[in-house]
Amino acid sequence: MTRQMTGAKMVVQALKDQGVDTVFGYPGGAVLPIYDEIFQQNDIRHVLVRHEQAALHAAEGYARSTGKPGVALVTSGPGATNAVTGLTDALLDSIPLVVFSGQVPTFMIGTDGFQEADTIGITRPCTKHNWLVKDTDKLAETIHQAFHVATSGRPGPVLIDLPKDVQFADGEYTPPTKVKMGHYKPRVKASIEEINDIVALIEKAERPVFYTGGGVINSGPAASMLLRELVDATGFPITSTLMGLGAYPASGKGWLGMLGMHGLYEANMAMHGCDLMINIGARFDDRITGRIQDFSPNSKKIHVDIDPSSINKIIHVDLPVIGDVGHVLEDVLKVWKSRGRKKADISAWWKQIEEWREVRCLTYKNSDTVIKPQYALQRLEELTKGMDRYITTEVGQHQMWAAQFLGFEDPNRWMTSGGLGTMGYGFPASIGVQMAHPESLVVNVAGEASWLMNMQEMGTAIQYRLPVKQFILNNERLGMVRQWQQLLHGERYSSSWSEALPDFVKLAEAFGAKGIQCSDPKDLDDAIMEMINYDGPVIFDCLVEKHENCFPMIPSGKPHNEMLLGEAYVEGAIKSDGAVLV
């Protein structure tokens, strides 16, 4: 079955054998042989980005919206160093990526050659694993192993560094079926004792809450279905991290909304007051927990995670269960049903939650003259919610508002940089999503500052006719930085305004795209519809209130029950006519 071919040809062959249809990349001297092979075939589409960081984020968007690994190809030296942010982003959000980087020829490694960097050394801490391939005979095997490592267990980015002479040399191609995967086999099934223990806790709980995360999404659509079944069958309330939105539908009966620093009041209060916390595929991130000692002080905690290092890292749990979310949920459902679907009366708990809901924590003071960012997102939600829609975001206030005000009914529809918080993520991610779903509506909810960080990708959007909608909430501020400075740094607004902004409409036109500007709340609906109906990329410059703060907010070092609620709430504006209640 083995065949002789060049290393460069092997890369393309291995990608085909792995079922890859799209590669995001940027050529350069050290990857020219691979680009030559890409040129001579039609099975794999190559998307030329305008910056390597964008190639990685686009691959992330592709991966998160399809569940398949994203693939990127960059050259040596600066190509590889530009990829570092994307690798780290994917590592923190557990996104499967396979990245190929060119390298100087093996005989030049260590000589400070042109465009040489110690790519393996630089990317070692920001990949799940990486390989320098020095022998063409081992190349195919390494690529197949790389796909295995990236996609199994807790997914993550991997990198293969390819010296140019290895790409030119001939070697034997090993097909995926012949490759030994080695010892790397993460545990996916929990023991029956652990499943029984989970069920026993579920049966007794009087104030339970599901706390779910990106692990449910990563486990695949089946895991989301099982989660829905379990939540609805038990009637337990459920909250989710930023990463896990869409695993349980926002319209579902048990849904409390997102939790965490800018999470909903009812979700955080339920976390604080519960007697059983069932953590499914979340990792007690510091944006979630607030003050550690006061985190959910009276609950038994179950933690289901595929990564043993997530267990007891931040929060001590009573029942750690190492396994794949899908497998564990399936077993828990089976055992819970077979034991007679027992559960305690939780109506008092729901009554309490309803009281918390009455606080209406997302209330804000609307305006007839200025577009409030929350209002813009409510209108976007209202006008697009029935559509085949994918949302990406940049990082900052707009990201939190999007998480609060947009509803996600399905997994893989929401792409945001959660762990690393990478400004500049959303635009290239929207390109990756649109490549994977050419007929769908893809909207990047952005802030103007984040968006400028990868604005060069307008070229990519135009070249590949990707009708990505850039919905920019333009407050001419680094909004989240400004908010922190206002609340915590004595209103000293150090470098947190966006001066010398471009005219976004002209910018769009300069690239051959459509630009829309909107500043009047009365025009907003029409403008959004114009954006949606335009067949091509749009930059939507939505001029919003400049000094709006994002609430609720758990200030750092505070527990969940010491949330700051919005100005509107504090000022008693809930009752006023202009307030838009959510």
Add this chain to the structure above:
Amino acid sequence: MSALRIQQGSSSHSAYDLRDYHAEVIEKHTLAVLVDNEAGVLARVIGLFSGRGYNIESLTVAEVDHEGHRSRITVVTTGTRDVIEQIKAQVGRIVPVHEVHDLTVEGPSIERELALFKVEGTGNNRIEALRLAEIFRANVVDSTLESFVFEMTGTSEKIDAFAELMRPLGLVETARTGVAALARGSKA
């Protein structure tokens, strides 16, 4: 635990809660890590220690199975019980790591370190150094009219004790291998 001491309540201007909640007892543990002997594997393990702020008290590494290309890394580390558990879990998920054993908790184990000491001196100091070396079962592996090089194996504590005694007698240079350790008994 760390040199950085942050006062209570100083986290109010930070995105992080900077107070140290787990300031418990610091324990010393000896970990045996079995890895594929491939390029960069040591860097992966020690890079994890430095990247996540864990301590390394000593480190030894060598290929122990030439046919299977398997190396054994012995790390002596310190931390609270939580930190030690985290270290084991973090090291365990490195792809070329096969096994992580905490010899400190997995039952009785033996630890040995090899050290070389160069002691310079004449007259009584020289005689005293040689006499102490005999008591500690150190061997003379090099000698001139003004110096000895002693070779000694033992626990780290024994080597520390010998070094203390040699210091006033003319100790000029020390080389230590770090700890190698195995569990007692017949089981691998």
